[in-house]
Amino acid sequence: MVTRTLSLLIVFALMVPMLVAQGTPADDKIYDAVRTKLANDPDVKGAGLDITVKAGVVILRGRVHDDRAKEKASKLAKSVKGVVSVTNELKLFSQD
Secondary structure (H helix, E strand, O other): HHHHHHHHHHHHHHHHHHHHHOOOOHHHHHHHHHHHHHOOOOOOOHHHHHEEOOOEEEEEEEOOOOHHHHHHHHHHHHHHOOOOEEEEEEEEEEOO
């Protein structure tokens, strides 16, 4: 009995970090919605942007053509249901 309980505790201890590291279903939906909005926007043209979502916090990385596209990307991401905040780390193509 003790061996079985100990085995279950070890398995549980090994599985919890994997489950926590994965995005939640809500994060997956947010990711998909943000990706779609950015990719379909004519100013942002965001198909090549890197988007990370963790607990509703969106991080945008990559390059855009101008400040207007950078600001619009934040605005579009913030408009997605479930987004708590947006960190915009986008850079302009003209920046090094």
